Every structure is written in structure tokens, then in C-alpha cells.
Amino acid sequence: MPLLKNVNNNSVCIPNGFDKKKFYPLNKEVCRDKLNLPKNKKIIFSLSNLIERKGYKYSIESISRVIKKKKDILYLIGGSGPLKDKLQKQIVDSNLQDGVRLVGSIPDDKLNLWMNACDLFVLPSLSESFGIVQIEALACGKPVVATKNGGSEEIITSKDYGLLCEPANPEDLAEKILIGLDKKWDKNKILNYSTKFMWSKITKEIIDVYKRVLK
Numbered sequence: 001m002p003l004l005k006n007v008n009n010n011s012v013c014i015p016n017g018f019d020k021k022k023f024y025p026l027n028k029e030v031c032r033d034k035l036n037l038p039k040n041k042k043i044i045f046s047l048s049n050l051i052e053r054k055g056y057k058y059s060i061e062s063i064s065r066v067i068k069k070k071k072d073i074l075y076l077i078g079g080s081g082p083l084k085d086k087l088q089k090q091i092v093d094s095n096l097q098d099g100v101r102l103v104g105s106i107p108d109d110k111l112n113l114w115m116n117a118c119d120l121f122v123l124p125s126l127s128e129s130f131g132i133v134q135i136e137a138l139a140c141g142k143p144v145v146a147t148k149n150g151g152s153e154e155i156i157t158s159k160d161y162g163l164l165c166e167p168a169n170p171e172d173l174a175e176k177i178l179i180g181l182d183k184k185w186d187k188n189k190i191l192n193y194s195t196k197f198m199w200s201k202i203t204k205e206i207i208d209v210y211k212r213v214l215k
Contacts, residue, residue: 012209014202014205014206014209015130015154015155015197015202016130016132016135016197016202017135017197017198017199017201017202017203018132018135018136018139018194018197018198018199019199020139020195020198020199020200022108022111022112022136023111023112023115023136023139023140024112024139024140025116025140025141025187025191026112026113026116026140027116028116028117028119031113031114031116031117032117034113035110035113035114035117037074037076037117038074040072041072041073041074042070042072042073042074042119042120042181043074043075043076043117043118043119043120044063044073044074044075044076044118044119044120044121044122044177044181045075045076045077045078045114045115045117045118045120045121045122045137045142046059046075046076046077046078046079046121046122046123046124047077047078047079047106047111047114047133048078048079048123048125048133049079049080049081050077050079050080050081050082050083050084050087050102051081051082051083052083052126053125053126053127054079054124054125054126055124055125055126055147055167055168056077056083056087056124057087057090058124058167058168058169058170058173059075059077059122059124059170059173060075060087060090060091060094060096060100061090061094061170062124062170062171062173062174062177063075063096063099063100063174063177064094064096065170065171065174066174066177066178066181067096067099069178070178070181073099073181074099074100074101075099075100075101075122076101076103076114076118077100077101077102077103078103078104078105078106078114079104079105079106080104080105084102087102088102111136112140115136115137115139115140115142116140116141116142118137118142119142119181120142120143120144120145120177120180120181121133121134121137121142121143121144121145122144122145122146122173122177123144123145123146123147123149123152124146124147124167124173125146125147125149125151125152125167126147126149126167126168127149127150127151127167128149128150128151128152129150129151130151130154130155131146131149131151131152131155134146134152134155134156134162135155135194135197138155138161138162138190138191138193138194138197139191139194139197139198141187141188141190141191141194142190143161143162143163143180143183143185143190144156144161144162144163145162145163145164145165145173145176145177145180146162146163146164146165147164147165147166147167147168147169147173148164148165148166148167149167152164155197158193160185160186160189160190160193161189161190161193162180163176163179163180164176
């Protein structure tokens, strides 16, 4: 089914896409070895600029709730930005140094390793226009927990691919993370769904729109 949507009689909406040469499934244990990450932990991963709109204040708070019920948790936040020191202070003040790490900027050629090393990808944003990191995670076969931020609802359209929660609500986010960690996900179903966002298919839809216009 095409991803484009008729917004009105004069416009359509086509989503962003991912490069399948950069994002694809790899063995989780091998990726953790390469990144020196523990194999005995459930790893949650987030990635974006460290700014207010990305909602990390709430995701860190949610992890404090998650760890009360699951001890084998490691939450990794990739990216850099002006909130780095403030978020690090929150981690220390909450005594979460063993459960939450700011891992800094991640080179593009290493991002596929990080996506494949995790068990669950989390996008806690307060607002998003789309959130391309979600489809990159899906392309690695990883389920997503995201907020209802305006963009994620366009991607996480089924509980087969991930879960949605209220923004700026650490209690709801913690609940969905716990569900996501316990759920037996169908990796093949996630991967199959992600192929709809491959650039090869997205560009075809763009070309189809131009053909319709030229007619």
C-alpha cells in the first residue's frame, strides 16, 4: 500500500525514508562486543540532539521507575547538545549512574551497530515532524516506544511495531518501556513493515506524483 496520503485535492504527503545500505539487521551480541556493551543487560537506546524538545528529562525519570521493577536495565542516550551537563546532573542526582549513560555523538558509520545492539528504541520527544530515527530502528528489527508527538503516530501505526505513550509523562513512558521489554516481538514483521520506508519505494511514490501532475 502506498505511503502517500491525499491531504486535499491539491497536495499529498509522502514520508521520509531510510537507506537500506546503512540500516539493516545485525547480530546483537556481535554489535555489543564491538561497542564494549554488556550482554547481560536489557539495553534501551535513544538518539537525538540533547535539547528540551527531545524530552530526555522525562525519559531519564521514567528509567528510575523502570529500574525499580527491572534491575538488568541500561539506558543509552546518543547525541550531543546544550543539555548535556543538566542531564548528567539529573542522572547523578537520581543515582542512576549504573543505569543511564550519555554516550555522546555517534558517527554515522557506527549508528547501525548501536541500533542493533539495543533491545528497544525510545523516542521521548515532546514534538516531532516525523522522527526518522524510528524507521532506522525499525529497519534493524527493533521495536519502538515513542510519545504521541505529532510525528510518531504516522510511523507506529500498530502495536506490532511499537507502543505510544503520552508526552512529558514519565509514568506512562515507564509503563510502555516495561511492556516493550517483556513483549515477544515479531522481528520479521517489524522488518517487513520498515521496507515501506526504504528510499527506493519513497522515491517511486514521488515520481508517481510528478507523473500525475504532468497528466
